[in-house]
Amino acid sequence: MEQLLLLHLSSFNDVSGWCNIVAISVSHYSVFGLKADGTVVTTASGDYQYAVLGWRDIVAIYSSSYTPVFGLKADGTVVTTASGDYQYAVLGWRDIVAISAGYGHVVGLRVDGTVVAVGDNDFGQCDVSGWRDIVSIYAGKTHTVGLKADGTVVATGRNDSGQCNVLGWCDIGSLSEEKRLWVVQGLCRYCGGQLSGLFTKKCKTCGKPQ
Ligand SMILES: [Zn+2]
Numbered sequence: 001m002e003q004l005l006l007l008h009l010s011s012f013n014d015v016s017g018w019c020n021i022v023a024i025s026v027s028h029y030s031v032f033g034l035k036a037d038g039t040v041v042t043t044a045s046g047d048y049q050y051a052v053l054g055w056r057d058i059v060a061i062y063s064s065s066y067t068p069v070f071g072l073k074a075d076g077t078v079v080t081t082a083s084g085d086y087q088y089a090v091l092g093w094r095d096i097v098a099i100s101a102g103y104g105h106v107v108g109l110r111v112d113g114t115v116v117a118v119g120d121n122d123f124g125q126c127d128v129s130g131w132r133d134i135v136s137i138y139a140g141k142t143h144t145v146g147l148k149a150d151g152t153v154v155a156t157g158r159n160d161s162g163q164c165n166v167l168g169w170c171d172i173g174s175l176s177e178e179k180r181l182w183v184v185q186g187l188c189r190y191c192g193g194q195l196s197g198l199f200t201k202k203c204k205t206c207g208k209p210q
Pocket of ligand 1: 190191203208
């Protein structure tokens with residue numbers, strides 16, 4: 001019996017033989033691989049396997065530990081292994097550029113910087129309809145976080161551990177090429193001015209700590 005179980009486990013996540021993989025996504029029970037030709041391979045079996053093997057023109061795949069798997073297509077639509085209302089909602093999404101999946105909800109970033117969400121909303125984790133100018137999204141287990149173009153952050157959902165306390169955060173995200181150069185040269189990332197010292201790292205011109 002133990003031997004049978006071991007045999008089963010060892011073949012469970014067998015990715016040997018996979019090739020031309022450009023991205024992977026891992027859930028609790030399976031691995032999904034996106035191939036260069038836009039198709040998807042998986043170690044999953046049954047319905048999951050059957051579903052993703054039919055996918056075409058995929059440019060990104062997303063799964064979390066708990067949710068179904070999602071495929072983002074080149075035309076901005078989404079395919080999923082989900083079923084029922086959940087599937088129906090996601091299949092209606094358009095102009096999607098990124099997806100993130102939480103415990104029982106999934107969020108999609110649209111090309112115009114707005115966000116769509118579907119699934120469990122017990123903690124308001126899907127209340128993203130008012131978000132604007134979003135450039136990056138992240139779905140936690142029961143909360144959702146968005147990075148805005150201006151470097152501030154918005155969050156909604158469960159906050160019992162303070163996971164949504166991002167009010168006042170600023171300058172989050174990637175630095176511009178010019179500012180990155182300043183940082184490399186040891187100059188102020190805000191104005192390019194000289195820093196006061198190697199260890200204090202405060203700008204002599206604008207006074208901002210680095
Ligand atoms: Zn400065």
